[in-house]
Amino acid sequence: MSFNSQSRPPVRLGVLISGEGTNLQAIIDAVRKGALCAEIRVVISNRKEARGLERARQAGIPTCFIDHRTYRSREEFDRHLVEALLAHQVELVACAGFMRLLSPVMLRAFPNRIMNIHPALCPAFPGLNAQRAACDYGVRFSGCSVFFVTEGVDDGPIIVQAVVPVMQTDSEQTLAARIQAAEHLIYPYAIRLFQEGRLEVRGRKVWIDGVSPVENQMLINPPLE
Ligand code: GRF
Numbered sequence: 001m002s003f004n005s006q007s008r009p010p011v012r013l014g015v016l017i018s019g020e021g022t023n024l025q026a027i028i029d030a031v032r033k034g035a036l037c038a039e040i041r042v043v044i045s046n047r048k049e050a051r052g053l054e055r056a057r058q059a060g061i062p063t064c065f066i067d068h069r070t071y072r073s074r075e076e077f078d079r080h081l082v083e084a085l086l087a088h089q090v091e092l093v094a095c096a097g098f099m100r101l102l103s104p105v106m107l108r109a110f111p112n113r114i115m116n117i118h119p120a121l122c123p124a125f126p127g128l129n130a131q132r133a134a135c136d137y138g139v140r141f142s143g144c145s146v147f148f149v150t151e152g153v154d155d156g157p158i159i160v161q162a163v164v165p166v167m168q169t170d171s172e173q174t175l176a177a178r179i180q181a182a183e184h185l186i187y188p189y190a191i192r193l194f195q196e197g198r199l200e201v202r203g204r205k206v207w208i209d210g211v212s213p214v215e216n217q218m219l220i221n222p223p224l225e
Contacts, residue, residue, distance in 0.1 A: 010039045011195035014090035016081070016098035017045045021052020022180060023096035023117060023187050028059045030188035037195050041088035044081065046100055062088065068100055078105035085110075092194055095149065096187065102149055112157075112201045114149040115194075117187050119179045121161055122147060126154035131179060132172040140221040142166050142175065144183045146190040148201060157206045159190045159199060165221045 015024050024043060030036035043056035044064045056063045064084050071077035082105060085093060093106075095116040106114065120130035122145040125137075134142040143163040150156040162182035166175055193199050198209040 008037070008195060008197060010037045011191065012089050012091045013038045013040045013191065014085045014088060014093050015040060015043045015052075015056075016093060016095045016100075017043060017050055017052035018047050018099040019050050019052065019097050021050065021055045021097065023183055024052045025055050026184035027094065027096070027188050027191065028055065028061070030192075036188045036192050038191060041090050042084065044084055046077075046098070052097070074101065074103045075105045078103045081106060082109040092191065094187070094191060101153070104151065107149065107151065112148050115146055115159065115187075115190060116149045116154070116156070117144060117146050117183055118154045119144050119176065119183065120154075121145060121163065122154055122158055129172075131176040134166060135170055135172050135175055139166055141219065142179060144179050144186060146186055148206065157201050157204055159193065159206050159208075160186045162186045163219060165219070 015027065017024055027036065027038070028040065031038050031040065040061045042062045042064055043052065044066060045053050046066055046068045048065050048067070053063050053065070066077070066080055066084065068077045071080065077100070091113060093110050093114040095114065102114065118126070118130060120134060121141070121143045124139070125133040131142070141163050143161055145158055145161045147154070147156040147158045162185065164178045164182055193208060200207045
């Protein structure tokens with residue numbers, strides 16, 4: 001089955017960031033290349049100095065800074081987020097290194113329409129410093145996961161995962177770089193699947209229309225001798 005993304009309107013995207021914004025950049029680049037049919041309507045940061053804001057400005061995307069410290073509660077902050085996103089007619093929210101937990105206020109406004117990316121194979125190593133946790137634990141594989149945000153931390157229905165090997169010589173930084181390269185492939189892909197209307201959340205699971213089965217693929221680390 002083939003899916004023609006051009007037959008559907010571009011997905012109106014809002015991207016939430018707090019920092020570097022390399023995932024935002026990967027999404028911007030995918031749109032530019034025509035690999036993702038999306039309009040990034042707004043990039044919102046809770047940190048004024050976030051490098052991602054500059055990336056957005058360079059790409060001509062409207063930006064918005066909402067300082068979480070000026071709100072009394074998470075809910076109040078989220079109400080302003082919702083307002084800003086709706087003012088830009090956003091239909092899908094992509095958290096990309098956004099360092100805030102979302103309250104039911106956001107989740108209710110965008111049910112199954114908020115994605116996040118986590119630098120580990122969920123449900124392993126939720127929360128902060130997932131790459132360091134994977135190194136310290138001694139797992140032979142880690143990776144990254146794009147999922148629909150729920151109230152829990154990094155435990156929503158999983159859309160796409162990528163696996164990378166962990167070398168015994170890895171530091172947190174070398175593993176993070178390997179995972180990051182995979183993030184930049186799977187986040188635009190997950191958004192594309194949404195734009196093509198192929199994602200359906202069924203309880204804990206995401207059903208993807210028309211995917212090819214992964215066959216004859218086995219990774220063993222270290223490789224068999
Ligand atoms: C990524 O590692 C992502 O998995 C995590 O935060 C980081 C954001 O990086 N949620 P960047 O700001 O996109 O470069």
